[in-house]
Amino acid sequence: MSFVSRGFRGRGRDEGPPGRVPPGQYVEHGFPVLSAGPTPHTSLEVWDLSIVGEIDEPKGWTWKEFRALESEAVTVDIHCVTKWSKLGTRWEGVSLDTIFDGVETEAQYVMAFSDGGYTTNVPLEDIRGGKAWVAFAYDGEPLEAEHGGPARLLVPHLYFWKSAKWLRGFRLMAEDEPGFWESLGYHIYGDPWREQRYSGD
Amino acid sequence: MAGAAVLRRLTWQVARVAELVDETAQTRTIALEPPDWRGHRAGQHVDVRLTAEDGYQAQRSYSIASAPEQERLEITVERLPDGEVSTYLVGELRSGDGLELRGPIGGYFVWEAADGGPLLLLAGGSGVVPLMAMSRHRALVGSDVPTRLVYSSRTIDDVIYREELGRLAAGGSGFEVVQTLTRAQPAGWTGYSRRVDADLLQETAWPAADSPLAYVCGPTSFVEVCAAGLVDLGYEPERIKTERFGPTGG
Numbered sequence: 458m459s460f461v462s463r464g465f466r467g468r469g470r471d472e473g474p475p476g477r478v479p480p481g482q483y484v485e486h487g488f489p490v491l492s493a494g495p496t497p498h499t500s501l502e503v504w505d506l507s508i509v510g511e512i513d514e515p516k517g518w519t520w521k522e523f524r525a526l527e528s529e530a531v532t533v534d535i536h537c538v539t540k541w542s543k544l545g546t547r548w549e550g551v552s553l554d555t556i557f558d559g560v561e562t563e564a565q566y567v568m569a570f571s572d573g574g575y576t577t578n579v580p581l582e583d584i585r586g587g588k589a590w591v592a593f594a595y596d597g598e599p600l601e602a603e604h605g606g607p608a609r610l611l612v613p614h615l616y617f618w619k620s621a622k623w624l625r626g627f628r629l630m631a632e633d634e635p636g637f638w639e640s641l642g643y644h645i646y647g648d649p650w651r652e653q654r655y656s657g658d
Numbered sequence: 659m660a661g662a663a664v665l666r667r668l669t670w671q672v673a674r675v676a677e678l679v680d681e682t683a684q685t686r687t688i689a690l691e692p693p694d695w696r697g698h699r700a701g702q703h704v705d706v707r708l709t710a711e712d713g714y715q716a717q718r719s720y721s722i723a724s725a726p727e728q729e730r731l732e733i734t735v736e737r738l739p740d741g742e743v744s745t746y747l748v749g750e751l752r753s754g755d756g757l758e759l760r761g762p763i764g765g766y767f768v769w770e771a772a773d774g775g776p777l778l779l780l781a782g783g784s785g786v787v788p789l790m791a792m793s794r795h796r797a798l799v800g801s802d803v804p805t806r807l808v809y810s811s812r813t814i815d816d817v818i819y820r821e822e823l824g825r826l827a828a829g830g831s832g833f834e835v836v837q838t839l840t841r842a843q844p845a846g847w848t849g850y851s852r853r854v855d856a857d858l859l860q861e862t863a864w865p866a867a868d869s870p871l872a873y874v875c876g877p878t879s880f881v882e883v884c885a886a887g888l889v890d891l892g893y894e895p896e897r898i899k900t901e902r903f904g905p906t907g908g
Contacts, residue, residue: 460672460758462708464750467716468742481707481717483742490878490902493766495885495895540717574896603882641765642668654705655763657667 477534478542479649485541488604493637496602497572497623504607506591508557510629511564517626520607524593526551531590533613535620536649547597548611550590556627557585564629568636569610572623577636578645579612579619581629588614591624616647616654668763669694670707672756676730681818684737685784686748687723689730690757697726700791701768701873701901704733704761708743718743721787721875721901722762725794734818736784767873767901771801775871776864779807780854780884782876785903786818789875793833797826806834808862810854810880812841836862854880859887866892875901 473484507517518526528551536542567584570576583589592611593600600606605622612619618638639645644653652658673692680686700722707717724732737748751757769777769792777796779789786809796805811817817837827835838850838858850858864870872893874884881902888898 460709460756461711462746462758463752463755465708465710465746467708467710467714468745481715483716490882492900492902494900495889495898496882497895539719603878637766642763655668 473542473544477544479536480652481654482536482540482542482649485537485543488543488546489537489539489541490603491537491539492573492603492622493575494573498602499572499607499623499625501607504625506556506608506624507626508560508629509626510568511562511631512560512629516560523551523591523608526555528593529590531611533611535613535617537617538643538647538654542649547595548590548592549594550592550608550611552587553584553589553591554587556591557581560629562629564631566630566633568628568630568634569619569621569624570626570628571621572625575621575623575637577610577619577621578630578634578639579615580633580646583615584610584612588612614648616644616649618643619647668705668760670758670760672758673731675751675753675755675757678751678753681734682816684748684816685734685818686737687732687734688747688751688757689724689732690759692731692759695731698722698731698762699765699768699770700725700795701788702762702764702791703788704731704759705763706733706743706747707758707760708746709758716743719763721791723787723790723794725791725798727795727798734784734787734790767875767899769795769871769873771796771799771803773871775803775805776868777803777805778864778870778872778888779805779809780872780874780876780880781807781809782854782880782884783811783816783903784818785874785876785880785901787875788901789873790819790822792873793823793826796833797829797831800831802832804832804864806836806862806864808836808838808854808858810838810840810876813839814842814844814847854884854887856883856887856890859884859891863888863891863893866894869894870897872898873901874898876903878902 501520589612610621673690677689720733723734
């Protein structure tokens, strides 16, 4: 880099433990909220989670059925495209390996979809193999609506907009398609370690 | 919820700082001349990157304050307590300096005159910045879309763009400003004197029957109250667009 900002010394430098904070990120200790519209409030009586699209028999779970699935506690670092990273966040959720157990499909991509109309696309291989969860608790408490409750996708190795709030299901897709932010100039994949913030990064 | 694709690669460029204007004790407008700027839409933001001598870098996002029709690109930055980047931008940056940025970014929280209205803009503190870009755009293209800005500040001295908002409201084009001061009010204050709540929205928001378009920007608590309040008033959720400024230490 050649450009230097005159007089900038960088007094924050909370770069976190080595190898934990991707390029261009800073460590945040609060938990900022970002979303494009009003917070949906779906009652657990009508909530369900489904797998549709390129699948012979669509699958679905009521809240009760979903909560009866085996869940696990995970502690992960999360990275928001708006530059903050939060280290060591504690969640409880159902592994996507459990959700997709027994699903046979030719599809290589999924579109996660949510209450409120939000969507985000992820390669199937990025949510299988112990890399993603449907989270229903944060820091030991039921997930608050403004943070995506009753349940949200948690894909911590990608920028956090991929971790769709208010999750209601997955549409299996043969071809990759852009979701909500991905069609508005954000990166189709979103790897924070390669700083894939925007289209073309 | 789809929008126009922004597929052009966003590269970093060094803009020249043309002018600095202190808006309030904590906020400053930075007028910029980027060498390669292909325009923006009102409501979008830019990423700013600071680089120290030793190569250390810090990035943050800032809403664009200027209308697309204005010659210079302007951002208005609020100095946050312990804000590494905002403290530099509000306190250290001088006219003639270079400032590295890329953009425009974001294609959802945008308004163009053709999107129509009636338009309801709800601003909490420095959340007024992208809404000001929309208000300026509306004025500069001669739009008469009925527009109401409900703007919450702590005190009269914290009101950003105070004079310009007064001029816009006096322009006879159907632009109204409703102010509320939550912490202290000057003698003879005729605006509201409390936080925006359901009752205040009931009194100031366009009737839901008119199918208004609403943009809400401010701290998370403000946005949650406003967006939920508008839904309760019957606003269609997909016509309420939000942008939230958390306490992100920027």
